[in-house]
Amino acid sequence: MLIQRGGLKVVAGLGVSGVSAVNFLHEKGYQVAVTDSREVPPGHDQIPATVKTSFGQLDQELLLQAEEIIISPGLDPKIPEILAAIAQGIPVVSEIQILRRATDKAIVAITGSNAKSTVTTLIGLMAKDAGKKVAVGGNLGRPALDLTKDDPELYILELSSFQLETTSNLNADVAVVLNLSEDHLDRHGDMFAYHTAKHRIFQGVKKVVHNRDDSLTRPLVPDATPMQSFGLNAPDLNQYGLLREDDGTMWLSRGRERLIKSSDIYIQGTHNVANALACLALGEAIGLPLDSMLNTLKDFKGLEHRCEFVKEVHGVRYYNDSKGTNIGATLAAIDGLGAAIEPQHAKVAIILGGQGKGQDFTALRNSLQKYVKVAVLIGEDQPIIETALQGTTTLLHAESLKQAVELCQKHTHENDVVLLSPACASFDMFTGYPQRGHRFVEYVNELN
Template identity: 55%
Template sequence: MTTSTTTEALLHKGSGLQVVVGLGQSGLSVAHYLVKQGYQVAVTDAQAAPALAAKLTEAVTTRQFGAIDAELLQQAARIIISPGIALSTPAVAAARQAHIPVVSDIQLFCDACRVPIVAITGSNAKSTVTTLVGQMAADAGVNVGVGGNIGVPALTLLENSEMALAVLELSSFQLETVSNLGAQVAIVLNMSPDHLDRHGDMLGYHQAKHRIFQGAKSVVINREDALTRPLVADNLPRISTGIHAPDKDQYGLIVDSDGQIYLARGTQKLLSADKLLIKGRHNLLNAQAALALGELAGLPLASMLTTLQQFTGLEHRCEYVASVAGIDYFNDSKGTNIGSTIAAIEGLGAVYAPKDGKLLLVLGGQGKGQAFGELTPFINQYVSQVLFIGEDAPLIEQHLRAAKISHDVTLHQCQTLENAFATILQVTSSSLSQVQAVLLSPACASFDQYSGYAARGEHFSQLVHQLASESAETATP
């Protein structure tokens, strides 16, 4: 372990020492924020040479790298933990047992924030809805800060003295150390198994997510998912969303006699689904969530609907890449859990099913202890080919077979994306192929083969464009 020189006085129990655990982007923002507030700050990280160490202010003289320093934590008046570090980490667990407060950067933010907060969590679509609400606010002329688990650390938003609204994406890791967030409006978009290796079971995961509702002034509820419903006072303002026709003042979908789907508020048709650039039923739910959150945050409906029609979605989230030889390719690399992949299969599958088309699904990576058999009914309905890649590929196939995958679905072990594309070419060149769309939605983390989901998605897109180029050359006489 590398250690800088410290003094007895600095580490004295009553000194008010703030110890930052983990030097990622959020940890760096915490250190800078606390120094500006006049605190004595120390940082510890398990990496021997954290990449961001050079960006630390010189005021942080205590830097314990190479391991999480248990002795340093015992000297803290307060510990600010980065979301990537589990509370079960021995040094952290020992500090908590010694009754030393352990909080996240989000707790520091909500304690200091003096503007309304729109708080968004869920197993899937957090980034899409957070980005969309932020854009709705900006387009309505509101000076808005967007951050948290998406891009900008929450504390960095406080540097904008003109900020009038904060829109935060919050992960379960961030929420497990937050108390009384006090959001203007809060939502759990959906709940499906994820991060069970960290939270232990669905109960622990559910409890972490639902901390977002503590002190909330209003809530948005997904009618399709009972696990999103908060235990809050009955008189708290609330709006619900869903895939069916809504009750008065709620959001939902109305289908007219011609089969056209409309976003609706009560009996009022707001927008035809074909006017949206983002496709699939899951995105209709995302659009409703954004509208409901915006309404409870005071944004004008007309402006929000204009933004919604212009929103193209996010990279690596059911992102249309290209059409090659009549087959559409979608990059959903950010689909790192089962719930997200189910949403993508259902959302896109429903688009191609009326044309008698099927999906080719690319699955795999690091499985995070999930039960992949839950995918089986959705695969049986919408998918004709499943290609497995990554570390847990054999295990995922076992789960699907044990869950009675249909004999009409062909399974391929491919190991890598390069191999998968060779199989895609072979499968789709058959005159018997029903495949009309290829969907990368791995339901897994990517760190076995990539630096992150973005790198995996970029590799997929690169291979699609390479395939398109080869196809064009072949077609040229």
């Protein structure tokens, strides 16, 4: 029999994290209700029948009866129904806040505008390989409250600005804001509010990791808080960074100590080197052995469809960045891989194209001129892309992705890189970017 505790907990907004919150609170014996503006919200069939539900609109009356409201990250706390509850003094919190209350175990907290998922996944693997009982999730993969079922000794959480907005005093063992660029301004209003939401991750933090190359990631915390930085320049003593040799070799380093060559890891590109350095700093903060972390890093192939290393064929490395569905993502991939290729005469062959969504492809011109030896165009917007990129590099056309892969093989030599990063949606040829990525991997594996 459930013990009914305290007042009513109302979950506002269902979906993945809402379902997780309802089930967690119900199992703990709390009186729970849930409201959602959708008539049939996702996950409505995954909660106990005894939980009171009010769907079709946010139930103002129900919200005002709450002892506490647990708000789903997809709901803006500034909507009238939530503001009315706040005006009555009803606390509005995230599921992350509920997790913090429910456990005294260590938390590694990760946020940023880009690369959160890569860093969260990699530091999770580093901790697991070092023998820690770890649970990884939050904004990535499993919802935070579901992770409590694993009874881990360590939580590694990817957190969004939406989750952090209603989280106070997370008291993480170590926290990082990886980088900050304009994002979600439609929700936060301006860059200052977005920055403020992200920096809530540092409330009560025991150790801080920040990005030297991005001053917006450095928090205002008490002077006694241990801080460690990572960046793509030569690091000071005890910090993480890059040391460059005269021949162009780049070493991931801690102070003057060279740890691993950038060419010895699968995840290539300066953006991924920064991610690796961030993980090493986070791992040090929670006491992971350096040798173990470097072994994990050496084997990590990246996340599927995000500059994911596929294989090497005749000295040419193939990368699947099918999730590069816009120009910004493709620029990061070209610049990141292009700058990291050794020796410097080696170049990138890129597969571009699909549905261009009205983007201005001239934004790719500089990077193509600098790093790309051949661009193979596929999909329905080939003519638009060709017009925008004329004169930058060799442009070829392919009728299919398979033919594009074969053309890339034909035009590359040892040390070159082949990159699928289309800068376009895929629906003209595929069901979505995952199918496009899987096909690319399949065709690369057929090469000989």
